[in-house]
Amino acid sequence: MTTLAKSFQSNKTNLIPYLVAGYPSKQVTIDLIHLLSEEGVTAIELGVPFSDPVADGPIIQQAAEKALANGVTLADVFSIAQTVREQGNHIPLILFSYYNPLLSYGLNQVARDAAKAGFAGFIVPDLPFEESDELRNQLDQLNMDLVPLVAPTSKERVAKIASTAKGFVYCVSSLGTTGVRQSFASNLDAFLQQVRSNSPVPIAVGFGVSRASQVQELQKKADGVIVGSALVKQVMELEQGLCKKEEKQKSLEQIRVFVKGLLS
Amino acid sequence: MTKSNGRFGSFGGRFVPETLMNAVLELEKGFEAILDDPTFEIEMRDLLVNYSGRPTPLTFAKRLTEYAGGAEIYLKREDLNHTGAHKINNTIGQALLAKRMGKRKLIAETGAGQHGVASATIAALLGMECKVYMGEEDVRRQAQNVFRMELLGAEVISVTSGSRTLKDATNEAMRAWVAAVEDSFYLIGSAVGPHPYPQMVKYFQRVIGDEARAQMLERTGSLPTDVVACVGGGSNAIGMFTAFIDDQAVKIHGVEAAGKGLDTKEHAASLSIGRPGVLHGSYSYMLHDEHGQIIPAHSISAGLDYPGVGPEHAHLKEIGRVRYTAVTDEEAMEAVKQLCELEGIIPAIESAHALSEAIRLASNGSAAEKILVCLSGRGDKDMETIRAYFQGGI
Numbered sequence: 001m002t003t004l005a006k007s008f009q010s011n012k013t014n015l016i017p018y019l020v021a022g023y024p025s026k027q028v029t030i031d032l033i034h035l036l037s038e039e040g041v042t043a044i045e046l047g048v049p050f051s052d053p054v055a056d057g058p059i060i061q062q063a064a065e066k067a068l069a070n071g072v073t074l075a076d077v078f079s080i081a082q083t084v085r086e087q088g089n090h091i092p093l094i095l096f097s098y099y100n101p102l103l104s105y106g107l108n109q110v111a112r113d114a115a116k117a118g119f120a121g122f123i124v125p126d127l128p129f130e131e132s133d134e135l136r137n138q139l140d141q142l143n144m145d146l147v148p149l150v151a152p153t154s155k156e157r158v159a160k161i162a163s164t165a166k167g168f169v170y171c172v173s174s175l176g177t178t179g180v181r182q183s184f185a186s187n188l189d190a191f192l193q194q195v196r197s198n199s200p201v202p203i204a205v206g207f208g209v210s211r212a213s214q215v216q217e218l219q220k221k222a223d224g225v226i227v228g229s230a231l232v233k234q235v236m237e238l239e240q241g242l243c244k245k246e247e248k249q250k251s252l253e254q255i256r257v258f259v260k261g262l263l264s
Numbered sequence: 265m266t267k268s269n270g271r272f273g274s275f276g277g278r279f280v281p282e283t284l285m286n287a288v289l290e291l292e293k294g295f296e297a298i299l300d301d302p303t304f305e306i307e308m309r310d311l312l313v314n315y316s317g318r319p320t321p322l323t324f325a326k327r328l329t330e331y332a333g334g335a336e337i338y339l340k341r342e343d344l345n346h347t348g349a350h351k352i353n354n355t356i357g358q359a360l361l362a363k364r365m366g367k368r369k370l371i372a373e374t375g376a377g378q379h380g381v382a383s384a385t386i387a388a389l390l391g392m393e394c395k396v397y398m399g400e401e402d403v404r405r406q407a408q409n410v411f412r413m414e415l416l417g418a419e420v421i422s423v424t425s426g427s428r429t430l431k432d433a434t435n436e437a438m439r440a441w442v443a444a445v446e447d448s449f450y451l452i453g454s455a456v457g458p459h460p461y462p463q464m465v466k467y468f469q470r471v472i473g474d475e476a477r478a479q480m481l482e483r484t485g486s487l488p489t490d491v492v493a494c495v496g497g498g499s500n501a502i503g504m505f506t507a508f509i510d511d512q513a514v515k516i517h518g519v520e521a522a523g524k525g526l527d528t529k530e531h532a533a534s535l536s537i538g539r540p541g542v543l544h545g546s547y548s549y550m551l552h553d554e555h556g557q558i559i560p561a562h563s564i565s566a567g568l569d570y571p572g573v574g575p576e577h578a579h580l581k582e583i584g585r586v587r588y589t590a591v592t593d594e595e596a597m598e599a600v601k602q603l604c605e606l607e608g609i610i611p612a613i614e615s616a617h618a619l620s621e622a623i624r625l626a627s628n629g630s631a632a633e634k635i636l637v638c639l640s641g642r643g644d645k646d647m648e649t650i651r652a653y654f655q656g657g658i
Contacts, residue, residue, distance in 0.1 A: 050557065054544075128280060153284075177443070
């Protein structure tokens with residue numbers, strides 16, 4: 001069993017938070033990774049900022065734009081992970097990246113550097129199953145998982161995608177981009193059931209999860225719940241405080257309250 | 265090229281979120297079904313002829329030929345289509361396909377507004393709903409086209425993300441498609457995007473080259489020596505080139521926008537300066553930095569102002585069948601003036617890029633040679649830009 005699949009067994013919260021790496025700064029990302037680990041999350045997705053994130057809604061787009069304006073690169077994301085490891089934190093990390101930054105870095109090189117930085121897996125939102133062999137082969141050799149996504153529109157594709165999954169299966173809760181929303185696909189239960197019956201690994205659900213009630217509802221239906229935009233929004237609201245030495249601790253504690261709130 | 269993975273050599277493919285995969289597979293099936301269905305051809309032909317006014321003429325540019333002083337220059341008059349450009353060929357085809365697939369809501373992206381206007385036009389004709397995504401910057405620059413689209417009953421959505429131009433309008437149109445994939449059809453405006461779009465747009469645009477090739481043979485008794493078209497995403501070019509690809513003696517030239525010069529950062533020459541990567545669903549040449557972040561393009565012509573290019577052009581470059589070159593804003597504007605003054609035709613600035621290269625080739629050629637240029641659109645939409653440029657504004 002891989003690191004990622006294992007993390008679901010030992011974990012109590014089954015929460016998988018997403019952070020835009022390098023937003024609002026590399027140091028704050030490191031601080032947030034430690035904070036989330038302390039709260040007992042299953043794994044953390046580190047989003048590589050990209051200029052044209054077609055699967056993301058406005059919140060993550062804005063955060064990514066700011067990170068890019070600060071000059072954050074894939075190499076910086078690896079150095080963030082490496083620093084976290086050197087500080088003795090072994091929380092499973094997942095590299096969330098669009099395909100083009102990976103291609104530009106070189107798939108072989110990106111796999112080696114990610115392994116060295118201690119990543120357990122990759123999520124590539126614009127790389128569908130049919131185009132994924134090359135990257136999957138590179139990751140396989142270094143014992144990292146390419147976590148596949150399935151959507152309510154995947155239908156007969158679910159069997160093919162879920163049955164070969166490693167790590168976990170990322171179930172998209174509803175149509176549209178990432179972002180806070182009120183409700184999920186009407187056929188969500190049947191969809192998650194379909195994924196589960198085909199998957200040899202845990203299943204996690206994400207897109208649009210922002211409230212404790214949603215987390216609780218989804219935890220009953222899936223092995224893990226992914227929270228992205230709602231957390232990034234908190235970081236955005238506290239951006240100024242997080243970047244000021246004297247206010248940082250207080251702002252981090254406010255984020256801790258938010259994370260605890262999601263789990264209460 | 266195989267149908268199943270949509271590759272042109274190593275280029276193309278399908279790099280879209282999983283949410284869209286069944287939609288592009290369904291589209292591929294729908295597209296393959298019309299290829300085998302003569303009734304579709306009849307329906308499409310009827311609109312191309314009786315609505316858009318095809319076949320478009322082939323004009324011998326006599327005074328421009330004399331001016332260049334070498335080879336003969338012939339113009340394929342796509343500017344004489346309904347709505348003023350080749351864009352309508354593609355929107356007629358895709359909208360008829362959408363109708364067959366039972367989708368009555370169209371989503372489109374637009375830069376200058378030509379594809380948006382062509383989409384709004386066909387939506388009105390077929391009684392469909394149409395939403396057009398347009399960068400806020402372009403909405404401001406092309407206010408008249410926004411009004412046109414609205415007059416035709418379309419909803420224009422101003423996109424405020426990223427650089428607020430065509431690239432971002434395309435991102436937003438794709439996001440809208442992801443959200444409404446079950447009942448909406450994404451009517452893409454160029455030979456770009458995930459498979460089957462590049463093949464499909466070529467299929468709907470190849471009428472340009474098929475007509476022009478027959479017209480050249482009929483009028484002059486032989487094929488042209490050279491064929492020239494401008495390349496942004498590359499739909500008019502692939503539509504023109506396809507008929508001549510197997511004519512090995514015919515030299516083919518694709519002309520990108522060199523903007524303020526290829527030695528500056530302000531150009532849109534994906535094939536000349538860029539390198540391969542993945543943007544908007546396919547693997548092709550594009551403008552991006554060493555980290556794979558997309559670099560906004562620049563051209564005085566909004567229709568060429570795009571950092572990517574259709575994957576088949578990447579393949580044609582790679583195998584050396586087409587020569588790709590680039591023409592600056594200044595050279596294109598000079599060609600606008602020449603065509604106005606010598607032929608009484610106001611070209612779109614996009615098309616003027618092809619004209620500029622054609623004039624250069626003609627002046628180096630002999631009287632026995634013939635150069636065929638795709639005059640992809642008319643310049644009415646560019647009046648403000650042209651006026652400002654020649655009055656020293658830009």
